[in-house]
Amino acid sequence: MEYNHKQLAILDAAEQLFASQGFHGTSVRDIAHAADVNIAMISYYFGSKEKLIEAIFLKRIVGWKSVLETVLTDESLTFETRFDKLVETYVGRIFNNPCFNLMMMRAQIQADLGVNDLIHQNKLEVYGIISAFIKSGQEKGVFNEGIDILMMVNTLVGTTNHIMSTRHHFARISGLEHLTDDQLQQHLITHISNHLKNLLKAILIHEA
C-alpha cells in the first residue's frame, strides 16, 4: 500500500485518537479535524471507519517479524547477547510506537474488531521465532531446560505493555514527574530492559 500525503495524515490522526479515546470514543469528525481534511475524505479513501482501523493495523504489523528474525539468528553473537538484544528491541519498539500499541491492547481486549485474527496470526509467528531461538540455545547447553517459553514471552510482553500504558502512573509513583515525555521514555526503555534481562536470564541461564 502506498499512501499519499492526505491519506497518511488521516492514518496518523486516527492512530493517535483511537489510542487515547478508543475506537468508539473517536468520531470520524474528530479524525478529519485532526488530520485537517474534509469528513467525506475518510469514506472516500478508506471506505469506512472500520476499514480505516484495519488499514492502520495492516500498515503497522509488517516488518516486525523480520527485524526479530535478524536479531535472533545472527550467529556472530552469543546466545546471551542475542537474548539481550531481543529484550531491548522489543521494549524499544513498544515505547517508540505507544499509540499503535495502545490500539493493539484495546483491540485484544475487544475480541470482536475483525483485526483480531491479524493480531493472533502475528503473535503466533513472533512466538514461533522466539521459541525456536530459545530451543536452539537449550540444545547448545546455553539456556536451561524446563523453561516455559510461552510464559516467559508473556512476561516480556505483559510487563512492557503494562508499564507503557500506565507510564504516567509509574512516573508519579517513582517521582519522575519532572521528566519530559522523551526523557521518561528513554529512562523507561533502559530500566525496563535491564529489569527484564536480569529477571528472565535468572531462570534462563543461572543454575536452576
Place this chain on the structure above:
Amino acid sequence: MEYNHKQLAILDAAEQLFASQGFHGTSVRDIAHAADVNIAMISYYFGSKEKLIEAIFLKRIVGWKSVLETVLTDESLTFETRFDKLVETYVGRIFNNPCFNLMMMRAQIQADLGVNDLIHQNKLEVYGIISAFIKSGQEKGVFNEGIDILMMVNTLVGTTNHIMSTRHHFARISGLEHLTDDQLQQHLITHISNHLKNLLKAILIHEA
C-alpha cells in the same frame, strides 16, 4: 452504598458490557436490555452513564487493600510463604473478576475518565503495602538487597493482566482450546502463579 436488586442488575450488566465493548461501545439501551430494566431506570438510579461507571469502580475498589495487608503481615508464616500467597492471591483476584479488570485496563489507557485518580490512589496504597513487606524481608536477610520493587510489582501485574486479557489467544497458542472457560481459568491461575513465583523468587531469594 447499599444497592437494591435492580440496581445490582444494572451494575453487573454494565460491568460485563463495558469490559467487552468498552464504555463508548456500550449504549445505555444495551445495558438496560441486559439488566432487564427500563432505559430510564439508569438515569433514575445513577444519574448518568458516566456516574454509572464511577459507581462500578467505587463498588469494586474496596476491600482489596485489607486482604493484601492480612496476607502480608501474617507473622505465623515465613516470608517466602507470604510471598507465594501474595502472588496466588493477586492472580486469583484478577482471574476471578475478569470483567472489572478489563474495565480497569481500559480506564488506565484512557487517562481522562475521572476514575483514574481513584485507580492511582489504589495503586499507590497497594504498592506501599508490598514495598513494606519486601523491605521487612530484606531487613531479616530473607530477601536479597538491590531489588527494584516497583519493577517487580509491575511484572506481577503486567504479566497477569496481559494473559488474562488475551487468554483466548493464549489458549489457542498452547492448544487449550478444548477446555471450558472454568477449566481454562483454573489452569491459568495455577500456571501463572507458579511461573511468577519461580521467576520473582529467582531474583528475590536465590544468590544474586
Place this chain on the structure above:
DNA sequence: AAAAAATTTAAACGATCGTTTGATTAAATT
C-alpha cells in the same frame, strides 16, 4: 484545448446516542 477522471466540499441522510418528560402504577406514610 477539450474531455475524462480524480479530488474536494458543504449539506443532508437516516440511525442511534444519552437523557428527560409526563403519565401511570406500586409502596410507604399519615
Place this chain on the structure above:
DNA sequence: AATTTAATCAAACGATCGTTTAAATTTTTT
C-alpha cells in the same frame, strides 16, 4: 382510607453518529 412518596414505563427530546450525495474544483489524459 387518604395522601405522599417512590418506582416504572412508553414516548419523545435534541445532539451526534457514520455515511452518502451532488455539485464544484483540480488534475490527468487524450
